[in-house]
Amino acid sequence: MEEKIMIERFTRSQRVQHFLLLVSFIILIVTGLALKFHDSWFGKLVITLEGGVIARGIFHRFAAVLLIFVAFYHFFYIIFTRYGHDEFLLVLPKFKDFKAAFQSVKFTLGLSAEHAEIDKYAPPDKFQYWAVVAGSFLMIITGLVLWYQTQAMLVLPKWAIDITRVVHSYQGVIIAVVILLWHLYIVHLNPKRFPMSRIWIDGKVSLEELKVEHPLEYERKYQGVADENK
Amino acid sequence: MKINRIIILFCFFLICLLVQGRTQELPSNQECKHCHSNPNLKKVLPDGRVISEYVDFDIFYKSIHKKQACVYCHIDATNFPCKNLQKVNCQRCHYKGNLAGAPDLIKYKEYGESVHGRATALGDVKAPMCQDCHGSHYIFDKADTLSRTNKEHIPQTCGTCHLNIYDIYRISVHGEALRSKHILAAPSCADCHGEHNIKEHTDPKSKVFLTQVSVTCAKCHANMELIKKYDIPVEPVETYKESFHGVAIKFGAKTVANCTSCHESHAIFKSDDPRSSIYIDNIPRTCGKCHPGASENFAKGKIHINPAKKEAGIIYYVSQFFKYLTLSVMLALIIYIILDLRKKLIVKRKGEE
Numbered sequence: 413m414e415e416k417i418m419i420e421r422f423t424r425s426q427r428v429q430h431f432l433l434l435v436s437f438i439i440l441i442v443t444g445l446a447l448k449f450h451d452s453w454f455g456k457l458v459i460t461l462e463g464g465v466i467a468r469g470i471f472h473r474f475a476a477v478l479l480i481f482v483a484f485y486h487f488f489y490i491i492f493t494r495y496g497h498d499e500f501l502l503v504l505p506k507f508k509d510f511k512a513a514f515q516s517v518k519f520t521l522g523l524s525a526e527h528a529e530i531d532k533y534a535p536p537d538k539f540q541y542w543a544v545v546a547g548s549f550l551m552i553i554t555g556l557v558l559w560y561q562t563q564a565m566l567v568l569p570k571w572a573i574d575i576t577r578v579v580h581s582y583q584g585v586i587i588a589v590v591i592l593l594w595h596l597y598i599v600h601l602n603p604k605r606f607p608m609s610r611i612w613i614d615g616k617v618s619l620e621e622l623k624v625e626h627p628l629e630y631e632r633k634y635q636g637v638a639d640e641n642k
Numbered sequence: 643m644k645i646n647r648i649i650i651l652f653c654f655f656l657i658c659l660l661v662q663g664r665t666q667e668l669p670s671n672q673e674c675k676h677c678h679s680n681p682n683l684k685k686v687l688p689d690g691r692v693i694s695e696y697v698d699f700d701i702f703y704k705s706i707h708k709k710q711a712c713v714y715c716h717i718d719a720t721n722f723p724c725k726n727l728q729k730v731n732c733q734r735c736h737y738k739g740n741l742a743g744a745p746d747l748i749k750y751k752e753y754g755e756s757v758h759g760r761a762t763a764l765g766d767v768k769a770p771m772c773q774d775c776h777g778s779h780y781i782f783d784k785a786d787t788l789s790r791t792n793k794e795h796i797p798q799t800c801g802t803c804h805l806n807i808y809d810i811y812r813i814s815v816h817g818e819a820l821r822s823k824h825i826l827a828a829p830s831c832a833d834c835h836g837e838h839n840i841k842e843h844t845d846p847k848s849k850v851f852l853t854q855v856s857v858t859c860a861k862c863h864a865n866m867e868l869i870k871k872y873d874i875p876v877e878p879v880e881t882y883k884e885s886f887h888g889v890a891i892k893f894g895a896k897t898v899a900n901c902t903s904c905h906e907s908h909a910i911f912k913s914d915d916p917r918s919s920i921y922i923d924n925i926p927r928t929c930g931k932c933h934p935g936a937s938e939n940f941a942k943g944k945i946h947i948n949p950a951k952k953e954a955g956i957i958y959y960v961s962q963f964f965k966y967l968t969l970s971v972m973l974a975l976i977i978y979i980i981l982d983l984r985k986k987l988i989v990k991r992k993g994e995e
Contacts, residue, residue, distance in 0.1 A: 450889050465893035520985045562933045571943030574957045578949050582964030586971055593975035603986055 419622055419634070421532075422615035425489065425496075430612055432482045433544075437591065439475035440551075443468050444584045476555055483548055502532050505542070509535045531628040540595060547587045554580040669719065674712045675699055677723075701788070702779045732772045749838035756840045768803070775799055794820060796830040804831075810908040815915075827868055834858055850907070853891055855900040856882060877953075881946040897932075904928055904945075920945075 422430070446458035446468060462468045489496040513535035515528035528534070533541070554576045557564045561573060568576075599609045611617055623630045674697075677683055683695040702708065713719055715730045735744040753759040753772075761769035775791060782789035790799045797817060801808025811817045811831070819828035834850055841848035849858045856879065862868050864879040882888040882901070890898040904920060911918035919928045925941035933940075947954040949961035 447889065450892070459893050465890045465895050466897075520981050522985065522988065562935050562937075565939040566935075566937050567939070569939045569942030570945070571955070571957065574943060574947055574949070574954075575960050578957055578961045578964065582961070582968055586964075586968050589968065589972050589975065593972065593979065597975075597979055597982075603983075603990075 417619040418616040419619055420615050421611060421617045421622075423495065424615070425493075426499075427612065427615050429482060429486055429489065432478060432485075434612075436475045436478040436482060437587075439471060440479065441584065441588045441591070443472040443475070444581075445588060447472075448581055448585065473559065476552070476559075479548060480552055483552065503538055503541050505538055509538060527624075527627070529628055530626050531632070532626055534626070536594075536598075540590070543587075543590060547583065547590075550583055551580065551587070554583070669713060669722065669724075671699075671712050673722075674719070697779050704782075704788075705779065706781050706783060707779075729771065730773060730778065752838040756836075756838060757842050757845075758840060770803065774802070793826055793830050793832075794824065796832050797821065800831040807908050814908060814910045815912055816910060825872070827862070827872065829862065833861075850902075852896060852900050853894065855902050856888065856891065859901045877948055877951070878946045881948050884948070899932060903932070 442458060443462065446455045446462075447465075449455040450459065459465055459468050462471055490500045491497070508529075512528040512530055515524065515526065516535065518524040519527060557568070557573065557576045558580060565573060599605060599612070600607060602609075619630075619634065622634070678695060678697045679699055681694075681696045684692050685695050686692050707715075715734070716724070716727055717734070718724075718727055733750070735742050736746060738746045740746060754763070758769050762771055777790040780788065780790075782792075784791045784793075786792060787794070789795065797808055797811055797820070801811075812821065816828050819825040820830055836849050841851075843850045843852075845851060846853070848854065860879045863874055868874060878901075883892070887899045891900060906919045909917070909919070911921075913920045913922075915921060916923070918924065922941045926936045926938050929936040929940045944954070947957055949957050952958050954961070
């Protein structure tokens with residue numbers, strides 16, 4: 413069997429960011445949902461395991477601090493590193509993404525046999541990235557308001573705090589749903605990758621896969637190399 | 643022989659006399675009445691207190707013990723003048739299996755474990771015994787309005803000792819309802835604190851222990867029948883259980899607010915009453931007890947809100963928006979997964995062909 417050529421798709425810094433994000437998200441979602449569904453067996457189990465409702469809050473805030481740290485880390489990574497900045501430009505939504513997304517939908521529905529022309533980040537990747545950015549931003553802001561409730565209420569009336577709580581609570585559920593049904597489906601349950609894509613550990617993807625899934629990036633970077641090898 | 647007979651007869655008379663003498667020693671109620679129907683009859687206790695020894699026999703003869711003689715309870719009142727009588731012990735008759743037919747459902751065990759019973763056992767002379775609450779000479783069935791344990795009279799009965807609390811309770815929304823409006827569904831002391839089994843509020847078994855308060859209040863404030871009849875707001879209990887405070891209490895946190903933290907335990911007033919701890923101007927101070935620096939913004943918006951009910955206003959609409967957003971995201975993603983798997987299956991089959 414031919415040795416697969418592996419390409420580094422994500423750098424170590426990106427993998428570290430992803431890992432920290434993953435840890436904070438899991439803790440936040442588990443402890444958050446435990447509070448939202450405190451009457452269910454899941455909530456009771458989690459809160460008991462954590463050692464009570466006060467300790468639950470401490471876990472949740474600990475993970476929140478981690479998330480805030482990752483957010484700043486990422487922000488500086490985009491602004492101050494060359495590679496990070498280039499990557500950011502690649503993940504910015506562009507008009508052709510809508511065309512590509514439309515093409516993907518047609519392909520999935522069987523209306524067209526052609527794959528969409530996709531660069532390093534496909535429309536769903538971009539959407540998920542921006543969903544994480546927007547979601548985290550909203551959760552951090554609403555979370556801080558709830559954390560520093562008394563101070564926030566020097567400015568905000570009680571009803572605004574109630575809205576904040578509703579938003580924080582539902583937004584958390586939506587993020588959990590998106591991660592479970594979309595992100596985890598793509599990286600774990602997708603038959604091609606089951607049981608798990610190793611990309612989050614080593615950051616590597618095979619050249620074959622890259623060619624199929626990110627044809628534009630393949631053309632841009634590796635077409636010449638591949639031709640020469642032939 | 644004759645002498646023997648005489649001796650036997652003499653002994654018989656002697657015994658008869660003795661027996662007669664003994665029965666004559668026990669004074670009848672009539673004899674007690676001679677002195678004790680005098681309203682001015684008083685006694686000075688060793689500690690200097692003066693107490694009345696007057697007994698209103700008219701009321702006594704209507705009481706539940708009307709057929710009993712004074713000496714059945716005051717067993718040491720055998721001589722005249724009867725001095726230094728012991729406190730009456732109700733257990734002389736009221737015990738399980740007694741032959742006098744006295745009710746034996748007496749809750750000595752509950753009382754013995756209660757804060758009052760333990761204080762009595764430790765020798766606290768101020769702690770109440772049976773007669774201090776039930777009355778001594780004027781005991782009636784608790785359904786009788788003359789009874790000290792009649793619901794409407796319980797606050798006064800407890801107030802004999804707990805005067806400060808009675809003073810506050812008397813004017814509270816509960817006290818007014820029970821005493822002025824004669825609403826028997828309104829709570830007296832016993833409804834929240836228990837009767838014979840009263841515990842300190844720091845005892846986890848107490849009905850007013852901080853984790854038990856919401857359960858005790860919920861007996862009425864979540865009782866649909868009472869709610870409809872007296873137009874009590876229904877939501878408080880349910881919304882409290884869903885709030886941070888309620889959830890924390892449920893999981894055993896001891897530093898969070900229960901009902902009485904905000905509404906007070908005895909000085910409970912309606913929210914539109916300026917004396918109330920939850921009157922709009924008092925809310926910052928009330929919240930500030932636990933949230934130092936609470937601003938007047940704490941009062942801007944309802945406290946007990948259920949985001950699922952229209953009364954919650956804007957919070958209801960935000961909540962509904964997110965509810966349907968969540969559901970549609972879920973639905974969209976499930977459809978996506980199904981379509982994606984279907985497509986992958988088709989591609990795989992084509993590849994195999």
